[in-house]
Amino acid sequence: MNELLTKLAECVEFGKINKAAPFPPQMKGQDGADEITRQALDSGVPAQDILGEGLMPGMERVGIKFRENKVFVPQVLMSAKAMSTAMVHLKPYFASGEAKQKGTFIIGTVQGDLHDIGKNLVAMMVEGNGYKVVDLGTDCPAEKYLAAIRENPGAVIGLSALLTTTMTSMEKITREIKNAFPETLVAVGGAPVNDDFRLKIGADVYAPDPQGVVEFLNTKIA
Amino acid sequence: MMNIADVIFEQTYRFDELTIDLDQLSRDLGYEFDDLPEPFAGYLEQVVDDCRHLTDICGTYRLMDCVHSGDGARTVMAGNVEFKVGKTIANELLRAEKLAVFVCTAGKTISEKSAVFLKGDDPVLGYVYDIMGSAITEAVGDEIQQVISREVSLLGEKITNRYSPGYCHWNVADQHKLFSLFPAAPCGVTLTASALMHPVKSISGVIGIGKNVVFRHYQCDLCNMPNCVYRGK
Ligand code: B12
Numbered sequence: 016m017n018e019l020l021t022k023l024a025e026c027v028e029f030g031k032i033n034k035a036a037p038f039p040p041q042m043k044g045q046d047g048a049d050e051i052t053r054q055a056l057d058s059g060v061p062a063q064d065i066l067g068e069g070l071m072p073g074m075e076r077v078g079i080k081f082r083e084n085k086v087f088v089p090q091v092l093m094s095a096k097a098m099s100t101a102m103v104h105l106k107p108y109f110a111s112g113e114a115k116q117k118g119t120f121i122i123g124t125v126q127g128d129l130h131d132i133g134k135n136l137v138a139m140m141v142e143g144n145g146y147k148v149v150d151l152g153t154d155c156p157a158e159k160y161l162a163a164i165r166e167n168p169g170a171v172i173g174l175s176a177l178l179t180t181t182m183t184s185m186e187k188i189t190r191e192i193k194n195a196f197p198e199t200l201v202a203v204g205g206a207p208v209n210d211d212f213r214l215k216i217g218a219d220v221y222a223p224d225p226q227g228v229v230e231f232l233n234t235k236i237a
Numbered sequence: 238m239m240n241i242a243d244v245i246f247e248q249t250y251r252f253d254e255l256t257i258d259l260d261q262l263s264r265d266l267g268y269e270f271d272d273l274p275e276p277f278a279g280y281l282e283q284v285v286d287d288c289r290h291l292t293d294i295c296g297t298y299r300l301m302d303c304v305h306s307g308d309g310a311r312t313v314m315a316g317n318v319e320f321k322v323g324k325t326i327a328n329e330l331l332r333a334e335k336l337a338v339f340v341c342t343a344g345k346t347i348s349e350k351s352a353v354f355l356k357g358d359d360p361v362l363g364y365v366y367d368i369m370g371s372a373i374t375e376a377v378g379d380e381i382q383q384v385i386s387r388e389v390s391l392l393g394e395k396i397t398n399r400y401s402p403g404y405c406h407w408n409v410a411d412q413h414k415l416f417s418l419f420p421a422a423p424c425g426v427t428l429t430a431s432a433l434m435h436p437v438k439s440i441s442g443v444i445g446i447g448k449n450v451v452f453r454h455y456q457c458d459l460c461n462m463p464n465c466v467y468r469g470k
Pocket residue numbers: 088130132133134136137173174175176177178179180202203204205206207221222223224225227228370371374375401402403404405409412432433434435436437438439440441442462463464465466
């Protein structure tokens with residue numbers, strides 16, 4: 016495999032944004048995701064390969080390490096930043112259709128709830144694994160999800176809730192989505208949510224961590 | 238003589254008056270304090286410096302008579318307000334003669350700052366503000382707990398640990414009843430219909446008081462939340 020892509024995967028895995036970034040200490044002074052993506056494009060590596068063979072493998076390793084408690088939220092944020100810095104260079108190729116994402120994931124924190132770090136981590140990880148992510152923000156009523164599905168047919172939905180009181184809102188939203196779009200897949204998560212609750216409200220998958228929903232998407236969409 | 242149960246204590250705190258465990262914060266960032274790499278070390282220093290300017294860190298409590306009636310195994314009464322605290326917490330409060338109901342907050346400033354950076358282009362800095370906000374909130378809880386402990390010890394009374402709606406089978410919606418015991422927006426904290434406190438970095442709860450209550454560390458084997466803030470405390 017192209018050596019630049021191997022290096023790029025490492026930049027994402029360890030959160031090396033660009034040459035100037037001091038983090039991580041062991042990569043100080045080396046090129047980061049920013050420079051390497053540019054170099055790869057300049058040397059003719061297709062944007063699709065940069066995404067699929069450089070960025071995605073790096074992000075997948077982060078997701079697994081996060082699930083195994085080997086890295087924490089800040090390291091994931093660093094990796095996500097490295098990823099998004101690289102994506103800036105790739106944007107024109109997605110716009111022209113030369114490179115493609117695997118599918119679309121729409122995520123939001125349910126109505127009545129304002130927590131967003133957990134939801135953001137899921138969004139970053141899903142995006143880093145090659146999906147287009149539509150982030151609806153927090154305190155989202157059912158109509159907002161429904162409108163987003165209309166705009167993005169075939170998208171999978173993610174609902175996040177951090178309080179037991181707002182889990183009722185998660186139930187209501189899931190039912191409304193399933194009524195309007197029976198084929199649409201709904202993933203649920205957040206600290207008080209579990210698989211029994213997922214089953215009760217008729218959602219399709221519960222995952223305790225972002226990697227879980229990535230794996231679900233990879234089996235259902237990719 | 239003034240009836241003690243009618244007094245609402247409210248106190249703002251400066252950051253430096255609180256005990257913040259920087260070692261724990263470092264661990265939340267993924268490192269031991271002495272090995273904290275850049276940019277985390279610099280961020281933590283920056284956030285600590287900034288927190289010294291906070292003026293809206295606040296804790297408040299009110300002492301209420303505690304009545305055990307009705308379904309005593311699962312509920313307690315603060316005055317005439319019934320809290321459905323569930324078996325575990327009811328058991329801890331069984332011998333309480335009074336209850337201190339409390340609300341503590343790290344304030345609007347840090348909650349907003351964290352949100353701005355998290356949504357903006359420096360989520361890592363936002364996250365450092367976020368976990369600092371949580372640490373400040375709990376540190377105010379510790380202070381309030383000590384104030385109450387000192388106060389009641391003058392009367393030969395002791396306190397229990399603190400318990401919050403949303404933990405150990407106590408429904409988070411009971412916060413509406415808890416807030417009804419305070420004037421509107423205690424310490425500037427308000428409650429949404431879905432029982433979410435604003436600012437986000439806030440906690441609410443009760444502490445049992447009495448000659449025969451026992452301070453016990455949290456009984457974590459009853460709960461399955463692996464990374465709970467109260468684990469082992
Ligand atoms: C830190 C913390 C606090 C802090 C900060 C709160 C804040 N919002 O910033 C403080 C101390 C202030 C606090 C206060 C309270 N808290 Co609190 N808190 C926590 C704690 C320990 C961590 C939350 C956190 O930041 N996690 C980190 C983020 C990254 O994780 P996350 O949001 O869960 O997201 C991850 C997963 O859930 C998942 N995920 C999230 N969304 C989605 C979506 C999909 C589709 C998928 C697949 C996955 C997924 O992926 C994310 C990344 O791994 C949790 C317990 C826990 N260990 O989770 C309790 C917890 C959230 N708190 C709880 C409670 C009850 C409260 C209070 C109501 C207590 C009180 N009465 O005072 C208050 C409420 C505050 C308010 N504003 O209303 C309960 C909520 C459940 C419930 N009973 O309703 C929890 C779950 C603890 C428990 N043991 O029950 N809390």
